[in-house]
Amino acid sequence: MTYSNIAIKDLINRDSDQDGILDWEEGLWGTDPAKKETTPGIPDSVTISKLKAERANSAETLASAEGYSEAKEENLTETDKFSRELFSTVAALSQSGVMDEVTVEKISSSLAEHLQNTTPSKEFTLLDIKVTNDESFQAVKNYNYALRDIYTKYQPNESIADILQEFAPDQNTVNADALAKLDPIIERSRKIIIEIAKTPVPQSLSSMHLGLLNALERLTENLNDIKLYNVDAIVALGAITQYGPNTVALRTAANNLTNAIKQKWQN
Numbered sequence: 001m002t003y004s005n006i007a008i009k010d011l012i013n014r015d016s017d018q019d020g021i022l023d024w025e026e027g028l029w030g031t032d033p034a035k036k037e038t039t040p041g042i043p044d045s046v047t048i049s050k051l052k053a054e055r056a057n058s059a060e061t062l063a064s065a066e067g068y069s070e071a072k073e074e075n076l077t078e079t080d081k082f083s084r085e086l087f088s089t090v091a092a093l094s095q096s097g098v099m100d101e102v103t104v105e106k107i108s109s110s111l112a113e114h115l116q117n118t119t120p121s122k123e124f125t126l127l128d129i130k131v132t133n134d135e136s137f138q139a140v141k142n143y144n145y146a147l148r149d150i151y152t153k154y155q156p157n158e159s160i161a162d163i164l165q166e167f168a169p170d171q172n173t174v175n176a177d178a179l180a181k182l183d184p185i186i187e188r189s190r191k192i193i194i195e196i197a198k199t200p201v202p203q204s205l206s207s208m209h210l211g212l213l214n215a216l217e218r219l220t221e222n223l224n225d226i227k228l229y230n231v232d233a234i235v236a237l238g239a240i241t242q243y244g245p246n247t248v249a250l251r252t253a254a255n256n257l258t259n260a261i262k263q264k265w266q267n
Helices: 005-012 022-030 046-053 057-070 078-096 101-116 137-153 160-167 175-199 203-226 234-265
Strands: none
Touching: 005 022, 022 046, 137 175, 137 234, 160 175, 160 203, 160 234, 203 234
């Protein structure tokens, strides 16, 4: 499964209800991209045409869109923001006559870069964990067994990779309903995070302990954001692009902690 500029271009050109109005433009005008008639009996094309007619020209339309964005920025999803930014860009480029395939590719590349630069909403620090000064062999052993018991207690029943494969088996197919299967995995991950944070950790292992917690938190946030596909596609795509790297980061953090524990046992 590949998430590239092609997938992002598909997002830009997506028309979920096949009414001839792209989803991002429906987001701009407040119509439902999943329905041809947001207001029963009135096609969205008529609704949007009426809204456009209320504005004298494209310049006024652009100014209105930007003004609305500034006034309501705190209430917008990332997809809403993207819709408005894309509208501004497309309107300006269309007027200048340079809205071609190369330009679309540049827009896609810019969006891809934005998606890859997301930051986690939660970052654990030493204040969030229980650090002990006990560096004895028994303390390290108890810590290791505690982590083992936590992971054993919350063993997942399904593979995340399998669920994501079911969600998007290829670049032309999306099954958003499959994402509901992430709910129990997210719930288990949250419980693991809570219990790990409460587990007493020898001070010498605290940095690796934090690394594991934060890596697991980032991956859990990824899964939660991926589930927003139908509500906020931009956030979901951003999470998807980060899923692979964050999986590697979690594996690395776990290996670092395991190696540190083994080294403590050998000393």
